[in-house]
Amino acid sequence: MYSLNGKFGALVTMMALLLALLYCYISLSFRVVVTFEQEQAIANGRSAGTVRKNHVFHLVAPDHLMYKQPSIVEGRTDVVTVTPWLAPVVWEGTFNPELLDSIYRQQNISIAATVFAVGKYIMFLKDFLETAEQHFFVGFRVQIFVFTDRPNEVPKVKMAADRGVTVHAVPSSNRWQVISARRMELVQELIEQKLQGKTDYIFCLDVDSKFHNRWGTESLGGLVAVIHPGYYWDPRSNFPYERRAQSRAYVAVGEGDFYYCGGAFGGNIEEVRLLAKTCRSNFEADSADGLEAAWQEESHLNRYMWINKPSKILSPEYLWQDFKSRNREIQIIRFSGIVKNYADIRPNV
Ligand code: 5GW
Ligand code: MN
Numbered sequence: 614m615y616s617l618n619g620k621f622g623a624l625v626t627m628m629a630l631l632l633a634l635l636y637c638y639i640s641l642s643f644r645v646v647v648t649f650e651q652e653q654a655i656a657n658g659r660s661a662g663t664v665r666k667n668h669v670f671h672l673v674a675p676d677h678l679m680y681k682q683p684s685i686v687e688g689r690t691d692v693v694t695v696t697p698w699l700a701p702v703v704w705e706g707t708f709n710p711e712l713l714d715s716i717y718r719q720q721n722i723s724i725a726a727t728v729f730a731v732g733k734y735i736m737f738l739k740d741f742l743e744t745a746e747q748h749f750f751v752g753f754r755v756q757i758f759v760f761t762d763r764p765n766e767v768p769k770v771k772m773a774a775d776r777g778v779t780v781h782a783v784p785s786s787n788r789w790q791v792i793s794a795r796r797m798e799l800v801q802e803l804i805e806q807k808l809q810g811k812t813d814y815i816f817c818l819d820v821d822s823k824f825h826n827r828w829g830t831e832s833l834g835g836l837v838a839v840i841h842p843g844y845y846w847d848p849r850s851n852f853p854y855e856r857r858a859q860s861r862a863y864v865a866v867g868e869g870d871f872y873y874c875g876g877a878f879g880g881n882i883e884e885v886r887l888l889a890k891t892c893r894s895n896f897e898a899d900s901a902d903g904l905e906a907a908w909q910e911e912s913h914l915n916r917y918m919w920i921n922k923p924s925k926i927l928s929p930e931y932l933w934q935d936f937k938s939r940n941r942e943i944q945i946i947r948f949s950g951i952v953k954n955y956a957d958i959r960p961n962v
Contacts, residue, residue, distance in 0.1 A: 624906060653890070656917065656920065657920060671748065673719055674715060678712065681763050683738075683935050689707060692704050696870065696922070700924050701926075702809050702840075703925065708831040710829060710831065711957060714829065722814065724813050725758060725808055726739060726749065726755065726879075727757075727796075727817045728760070729783075730759060732763075732786075732958075735766050735767070737951070738767060740951075741823060746770060748824035748828055750828070753775075755776045758778075758781060759779070759780050761780065761782065768930060786960075787960040789909075789959070794916060795901070796910060800817055800885065807884070809958065811882065812882055816837075816879030819876035819950065823951060825946050825948070826945050828948055832879075832925070833880075833925070835880050835924035835925070836888065836921060837925045838925075839873060839931045840872070840874070840927065840931075841872045841873060845872070849867070849872075850866055852869055855907045855908075855913075857904070859904060861916065862899065862911070863904070864915060871920075871925075871926070873918050875908065875914055877927075880925075882886075892910060892917055893913060900932055930945055933946045933948070
């Protein structure tokens with residue numbers, strides 16, 4: 614009896630050891646620890662690097678959900694809906710909003726948005742916030758972080774439960790270059806100090822714009838970029854990338870996929886943290902060399918997205934410009950930059 618017990622005990626111990634080993638193996642293979650220097654080298658394209666695994670691949674739909682049968686032979690044919698690296702390009706008619714919402718509702722996700730309203734740009738904030746309440750992730754937990762030098766002038770906007778505005782005071786600045794440079798820095802700090810571990814996704818948006826239609830769960834992804842409305846019919850040689858090889862934002866002629874907007878980008882918190890950190894340090898290194906990229910942070914963002922391919926692309930529906938006439942392929946405008954009188958709103962630059 615005793616010896617049987619002893620054997621049994623040894624067996625249990627062996628099993629436990631094996632399980633522990635298996636656990637270590639699985640957790641190690643999924644959790645790749647990367648230092649910031651390594652991260653940055655990878656992000657800048659100077660190292661083959663390690664794959665970071667932090668996407669939510671598992672999409673669970675509620676049982677018995679009724680929706681229109683999807684087709685794989687019919688759909689939009691007037692636009693490209695997938696990139697050469699197989700990231701979806703989101704256009705009206707390519708997704709089912711009810712299906713997507715019900716998938717993400719079960720994950721109880723929370724979304725952050727950042728918006729800068731420095732100086733006279735505070736005048737755009739009311740419309741931005743009111744229309745965000747009507748169209749941006751309606752029915753989900755949303756927190757909008759407003760960075761402004763005029764915290765007293767932030768309008769009070771009524772928002773649903775689980776949604777709100779948080780105001781962060783920033784110093785005034787007359788130079789756009791300074792405001793622009795600090796955007797990435799402040800986004801990085803916000804993520805590291807407040808959002809990591811608490812918020813799932815973040816979008817960084819220009820304030821001089823309004824929502825007109827749904828911007829929701831279809832836009833979620835690891836690294837999310839928006840196609841700039843001004844260049845998507847053009848050859849890449851026309852894109853206003855930074856063209857000086859000394860700059861860390863350099864994209865050579867013959868390189869580049871699309872021209873992406875600086876006025877809207879986002880994704881999973883960790884991806885955006887790395888983007889902000891990398892763009893900020895490249896921006897600062899350029900500054901130290903007396904270099905300012907052609908379109909400041911937009912240039913750095915474009916360089917980043919060339920090396921770090923976005924896992925989801927949003928069509929120009931997600932950042933149109935009010936002054937542009939609507940092209941045929943634009944079936945809906947979701948978010949659009951308003952026409953502004955530069956002389957009225959910009960400080961002397
Ligand atoms: C922008 C240009 C020149 C000088 C100052 C600014 C500026 C930008 C500003 O004084 N205050 C400010 O809050 N911004 C933020 O940067 C706004 O969120 C704005 O939407 C964003 C990008 O600047 P935009 O919208 O003028 O750039 P475009 O390329 O969309 O016209
Ligand atoms: Mn803008």
